[in-house]
Amino acid sequence: MNIRDRVAVVGVGCSKFGEHYDRSLEDLVVEAAFEAYRDARIEPARIEAAWVGTLESGYSGTALADPLKLYDIPITRVENYCASGMDAFRNACMAVAAGMYECVLVLGFEKLRDSGRRGLGTFGTHPVVGYGTTAPSLFAMAANRYFKTYGVTKDALAKVAVKNHHNGTMSPKAHFQMEVSEEQVLAAPLICSPLGLFDCCPTTDGAAAAIVCRTDVARSIRPDPILVKGLGLAVTSGEPYLKPGFAYTGFPATRRAAESAYEQAGVTPKDLDLAEVHDCFTITEILNYEDLGLCAPGEGWRYVAEGRASIGGEVPVNPSGGLKSFGHPIGATGVRMIYEVCQQLWHKAGARQVKDAEIGLAHNLGGPGAVGCVTVLANA
Amino acid sequence: MNIRDRVAVVGVGCSKFGEHYDRSLEDLVVEAAFEAYRDARIEPARIEAAWVGTLESGYSGTALADPLKLYDIPITRVENYCASGMDAFRNACMAVAAGMYECVLVLGFEKLRDSGRRGLGTFGTHPVVGYGTTAPSLFAMAANRYFKTYGVTKDALAKVAVKNHHNGTMSPKAHFQMEVSEEQVLAAPLICSPLGLFDCCPTTDGAAAAIVCRTDVARSIRPDPILVKGLGLAVTSGEPYLKPGFAYTGFPATRRAAESAYEQAGVTPKDLDLAEVHDCFTITEILNYEDLGLCAPGEGWRYVAEGRASIGGEVPVNPSGGLKSFGHPIGATGVRMIYEVCQQLWHKAGARQVKDAEIGLAHNLGGPGAVGCVTVLANA
Numbered sequence: 091m092n093i094r095d096r097v098a099v100v101g102v103g104c105s106k107f108g109e110h111y112d113r114s115l116e117d118l119v120v121e122a123a124f125e126a127y128r129d130a131r132i133e134p135a136r137i138e139a140a141w142v143g144t145l146e147s148g149y150s151g152t153a154l155a156d157p158l159k160l161y162d163i164p165i166t167r168v169e170n171y172c173a174s175g176m177d178a179f180r181n182a183c184m185a186v187a188a189g190m191y192e193c194v195l196v197l198g199f200e201k202l203r204d205s206g207r208r209g210l211g212t213f214g215t216h217p218v219v220g221y222g223t224t225a226p227s228l229f230a231m232a233a234n235r236y237f238k239t240y241g242v243t244k245d246a247l248a249k250v251a252v253k254n255h256h257n258g259t260m261s262p263k264a265h266f267q268m269e270v271s272e273e274q275v276l277a278a279p280l281i282c283s284p285l286g287l288f289d290c291c292p293t294t295d296g297a298a299a300a301i302v303c304r305t306d307v308a309r310s311i312r313p314d315p316i317l318v319k320g321l322g323l324a325v326t327s328g329e330p331y332l333k334p335g336f337a338y339t340g341f342p343a344t345r346r347a348a349e350s351a352y353e354q355a356g357v358t359p360k361d362l363d364l365a366e367v368h369d370c371f372t373i374t375e376i377l378n379y380e381d382l383g384l385c386a387p388g389e390g391w392r393y394v395a396e397g398r399a400s401i402g403g404e405v406p407v408n409p410s411g412g413l414k415s416f417g418h419p420i421g422a423t424g425v426r427m428i429y430e431v432c433q434q435l436w437h438k439a440g441a442r443q444v445k446d447a448e449i450g451l452a453h454n455l456g457g458p459g460a461v462g463c464v465t466v467l468a469n470a
Numbered sequence: 471m472n473i474r475d476r477v478a479v480v481g482v483g484c485s486k487f488g489e490h491y492d493r494s495l496e497d498l499v500v501e502a503a504f505e506a507y508r509d510a511r512i513e514p515a516r517i518e519a520a521w522v523g524t525l526e527s528g529y530s531g532t533a534l535a536d537p538l539k540l541y542d543i544p545i546t547r548v549e550n551y552c553a554s555g556m557d558a559f560r561n562a563c564m565a566v567a568a569g570m571y572e573c574v575l576v577l578g579f580e581k582l583r584d585s586g587r588r589g590l591g592t593f594g595t596h597p598v599v600g601y602g603t604t605a606p607s608l609f610a611m612a613a614n615r616y617f618k619t620y621g622v623t624k625d626a627l628a629k630v631a632v633k634n635h636h637n638g639t640m641s642p643k644a645h646f647q648m649e650v651s652e653e654q655v656l657a658a659p660l661i662c663s664p665l666g667l668f669d670c671c672p673t674t675d676g677a678a679a680a681i682v683c684r685t686d687v688a689r690s691i692r693p694d695p696i697l698v699k700g701l702g703l704a705v706t707s708g709e710p711y712l713k714p715g716f717a718y719t720g721f722p723a724t725r726r727a728a729e730s731a732y733e734q735a736g737v738t739p740k741d742l743d744l745a746e747v748h749d750c751f752t753i754t755e756i757l758n759y760e761d762l763g764l765c766a767p768g769e770g771w772r773y774v775a776e777g778r779a780s781i782g783g784e785v786p787v788n789p790s791g792g793l794k795s796f797g798h799p800i801g802a803t804g805v806r807m808i809y810e811v812c813q814q815l816w817h818k819a820g821a822r823q824v825k826d827a828e829i830g831l832a833h834n835l836g837g838p839g840a841v842g843c844v845t846v847l848a849n850a
Contacts, residue, residue, distance in 0.1 A: 093570065139703075151550060152840040155705050162726045164703035166557050169547045170531060177546050181561050187568035190473065190701075321570075323519075323544035325535050346542045460532040 092354030097183045098308035098315035099467065100193075100301050101130025102429040107265045107296035107417035115147060115201045116157040118297035122422075123158055123197060126299040130311055137301070138191040139164040143178030143198040144421035145171060154197065169421075171456030172368065173323070173463035174198065175298065176424025180321045180463070182302050192307045198425030199297035225370065226282040226290055228331055228458050233284050233373035235338035239388070244284050246391035248275035250372035251288040253400055254408050258415025260442035265294045265417030289372040294417025298425035300432070309470070316432050319449075320466035322351030330459040339388075343462030344381035344455055351451070352383075355466040359383035362405045363447040364434050366427035368455040369412040375399075378453060379407065382464070401444055409434065409442045424463065427452035431467050472734030477563045478688035478695035479847065480573075480681050481510025482809040487645045487676035487797040495527060495581045496537040498677035502802075503538055503577060506679035510691055517681070518571040519544040523558030523578040524801035525551060534577065549801075551836030552748065553703070553843035554578065555678065556804025560701045560843065562682050572687045578805030579677035605750065606662040606670055608711055608838050613664050613753035615718035619768070624664050626771035628655035630752035631668040633780055634788050638795025640822035645674045645797030669752040674797025678805035680812070689850070696812050699829075700846035702731030710839040719768075723842030724761035724835055731831070732763075735846040739763035742785045743827040744814050746807035748835040749792040755779075758833060759787065762844070781824055789814065789822045804843065807832035811847050 103125025105118040127134055140160055142151050144167065151165030168178040175198025182196045237243060252272050258264040270288055278286035308315035324346035330336045352358060359382060367382065369375035376390035384405050385393040398404040410416050410430040413423060431450035433439045439447075454463040483505025485498040507514055520540055522531050524547065531545030548558040555578025562576045617623060632652050638644040650668055658666035688695035704726035710716045732738060739762060747762065749755035756770035764785050765773040778784040790796050790810040793803060811830035813819045819827075834843040 093568070096568075152705050152707075152837040155707050155840070156709065160705070162704050162706055162722070164557075164560075165550075165705040166561060166703070167549045168561075169549055170545075177544075180544075181546060181548075181565070184565040184568040184570055185561070187570070188473070188476075188564040189567070190564055323546070324542050325532050325540070325545040326542055327532075327535050342542070457532040460535070 093183055093187055093321050094319050094354055094356065095317050096187045096305055097318040098303055098305045098470065099318065099428065099432055100303050100308045100311045100315050101126040101132070102432045103129060103299040104263050104426055104429045105297045106263050107294050107419065109203045110295040111203060115199060118295060119154060119197060119199050120157050122297040122299040123195065126301050130301045132301065132311060134159050136193050137163065137195045138193055139185060140195040140197065141178040141182040142167050143175035143424060144200055145169060145174050147200050147421065171461050172370065172420050173424055173454035173456040173461045174421040176452065176454045176463040176465060177323060179300060179425060179428055179465065180323060183318050183321055186302055186304055193301065193303045196300045196302060196425055197297065198422040200419035200421045201295045202293045202419055203295050225458055226285055229371040229373055230282040230285045232338045232377060236373060236376070237284065239339055240391065242391045244276060245272065246376065246395065247289050247372035248272045249394045250369060250375045251275045251414060253394060254369060254412040254414040257401065257409050257442055258411025260440060261411045261416055264411040264415050265292055266415045285371055291370050291413035291418040294419045296417060296419035296422045296426065298422045298429050300425055300428050314436065315470055316435050316467050317470050319355035319357065319468050320351035321354065322347035322464040324350065324462045326460055340377050340381045341455055341459050341462060343460055344378060344453065347462035347464040348382050351464040351466050357449060357466060359405070361449055362451050363449050364406045364409055364444045365451040365453065366410060366430050367407055367453040369408060369414050370418060374455060375407065375412065382453060401442060406444045409439065409444055424452065424454045428465060428467070435467060435469050473563055473567055473701050474699050474734055474736065475697050476567045476685055477682055477698040478685045478850065479698065479808065479812055480683050480688045480691045480695050481506045481512070482812045483509060483679040484643050484806055484809045485677045486643050487674050487799065489583045490675040491583060495579060498675060499534060499577060499579050500537050502677040502679040503575065506681050510681045512681065512691065514539050516573050517543065517575045518573055519565060520575040520577065521558040521562040522547050523555035523804060524580055525549060525554050527580050527801065551841050552750065552800050553804055553834035553836040553841045554801040556832065556834045556843040556845060557703060559680060559805060559808055559845065560703060563698050563701055566682055566684055573681065573683045576680045576682060576805055577677065578802040580799035580801045581675045582673045582799055583675050605838055606665055609751040609753055610662040610665045612718045612757060616753060616756070617664070619719055620771065622771045624656060625652065626756065626775065627669050627752035628652045629774045630749060630755045631655045631794060633774060634749060634792040634794040637781065637789050637822055638791025640820065641791045641796055644791040644795050645672055646795045665751055671750050671793035671798040674799045676797060676799035676802045676806065678802045678809050680805055680808050694816065695850055696815050696847050697850050699735035699737065699848050700731035701734065702727035702844040704730065704842045706840055720757050720761045721835055721839050721842060723840055724758060724833065727842035727844040728762050731844040731846050737829060737846060739785070741829055742831050743829050744786045744789055744824045745831040745833065746790060746810050747787055747833040749788060749794050750798060754835060755787065755792065762831070762833060781822060786824045789819065789824055804832065804834045808845060808847070815847060815849050
């Protein structure tokens with residue numbers, strides 16, 4: 091069975107992403123949630139239950155009841171590494187599809203800049219990190235293997251950074267609005283060879299929200315709800331990087347989650363009008379193209395180099411600017427992607443609008459590399 | 471809408487609870503999960519998705535894929551303070567009721583004794599704890615207010631400890647198998663006046679598991695699945711103890727969650743044959759009687775003193791021994807309660823069996839005091 095068309099999004103919100111030393115987590119959450127309420131033209135009292143996604147901001151759902159005025163209802167925190175926000179969305183959709191609630195709120199948030207946390211450098215007790223590795227080093231291994239397998243070089247990665255920073259200049263809520271040139275990317279300080287500063291997403295504070303309803307209720311709230319077509323989640327193993335069989339040139343978790351989401355949605359990658367994917371590092375976006383089936387294995391570097399991932403290209407990827415430019419407040423990211431896909435499907439994305447967008451995909455990778463989460467959304 | 475009868479439990483498992491310095495969290499999880507597989511007579515490959523509940527054992531679901539051989543399927547971690555395990559169960563039930571999966575696994579676990587964690591003393595960043603208070607001090611305030619309001623003394627609390635330790639002697643997996651006398655309870659060292667050592671639950675390691683199926687599938691697995699009748703969760707506020715309106719003589723979160731679960735189940739407290747409730751402290755159990763409607767406000771102390779909460783009484787409460795005697799590995803507790811209710815409804819509870827048990831309730835309180843979670847289960 092699947093989720094197809096039984097649940098819809100009626101409103102989304104997103105805080106400005108960036109370094110918010112002067113604002114609390116509650117400030118960011120309120121900004122995102124109340125934008126979503128306004129977008130849906132509903133009152134907070136309409137919300138019957140909520141799900142919050144955060145990796146390590148230390149909040150259970152309880153602390154949200156007060157700032158959001160959500161009293162006496164169920165609030166559940168979901169944690170699933172970098173897919174925390176999208177998995178919160180998935181659980182909310184299933185609860186609505188179960189008929190338990192008509193209208194619920196999903197929130198993703200993280201405050202990384204003044205919490206003593208270091209974003210992708212701190213995966214808590216994940217066993218891979220327990221051995222002393224950090225996210226840049228793990229994805230650097232993937233980049234080096236990709237280079238060796240397919241005979242490409244750092245130039246291939248730089249094209250992702252250039253594209254996503256360009257898209258970010260058209261994204262008013264993105265952490266960065268700043269073009270970068272291929273030369274700048276290649277000349278940037280190395281973080282972990284071959285990944286330089288511009289190959290890595292930043293450490294960002296932010297929150298994003300979505301309001302999810304039963305489809306018949308959604309249609310009574312607005313004429314153009316966004317239908318949830320597929321929800322895929324796969325955990326392939328706790329330690330992909332430690333497995334002898336791990337190829338380093340892609341993530342089985344993404345492939346499995348995408349397969350599930352495509353099957354539920356009844357679509358193929360060819361049907362997508364845009365995709366928001368997990369570009370925690372530039373190499374990750376290239377691997378994502380291949381894992382999501384936008385192109386064949388080994389062709390990801392060409393996919394971006396030939397402009398097929400640009401706005402106006404075959405399937406535009408990360409028109410928002412992606413994690414690279416929009417930022418990556420871990421628990422917020424999955425919901426922020428859903429925010430962007432909805433903006434695109436509602437044709438409200440301004441300068442970064444993908445023409446005639448009707449079907450969009452959002453993708454998180456977490457855990458590191460063990461968790462793939464894919465959501466397919468479409469116009470009603 | 472509600473969950474009633476659409477989802478059922480087909481197998482449960484529980485590790486020995488206690489101080490497991492010699493066993494890893496994975497050891498405990500495997501013990502609980504494989505007991506549940508055996509109980510349901512299914513292979514792990516039958517599981518299509520999993521939910522794990524843990525407060526702060528630092529594990530996302532990913533780290534469970536390997537020990538449990540659950541590859542390529544969705545695994546979601548739910549955190550909701552002391553209700554983490556029961557809320558994981560709730561989300562699993564809703565996903566099954568949504569038709570997304572036929573057969574899923576729920577796991578609750580926590581390793582408190584050699585993790586540097588101090589159980590109820592560490593609520594992470596909960597705002598109440600941020601002000602320097604700990605769980606014993608919060609519940610001590612409730613006890614003192616209860617004493618003042620209803621004119622009772624510490625003897626009232628001691629009766630809960632005596633009952634639950636007695637029940638624990640019949641619970642082979644409980645942390646403690648040890649009778650205590652009212653004199654011993656009253657003479658024990660003070661933790662936070664009026665709560666003494668035997669008024670507080672211990673700090674325990676453990677894991678518990680449940681296998682949840684669509685009801686038609688459940689009936690094909692075993693002739694006697696346990697039906698999920700009601701799932702209530704309520705978050706009343708992030709900081710009940712800081713609210714001017716907080717009465718200290720009960721928890722609105724429990725009342726609201728129970729109201730929701732009873733309504734879904736179509737039962738009243740009178741219909742219950744037993745209840746597993748959140749006796750993190752002896753005073754909490756007395757307040758739970760009142761909040762769950764087993765007796766009127768102010769009558770909870772009588773309910774235990776008159777033996778109405780004992781096995782053989784009106785509605786036996788915590789026949790397992792409760793958190794007090796079975797232990798309280800935070801994320802495990804909610805699932806452990808479901809384990810106990812199922813044992814009772816299957817009439818497999820040995821010396822602690824409640825005669826003719828047909829309908830049972832499980833209740834968690836968390837957050838501290840902000841989160842109430844109530845599950846009603848019944849024989850098919």
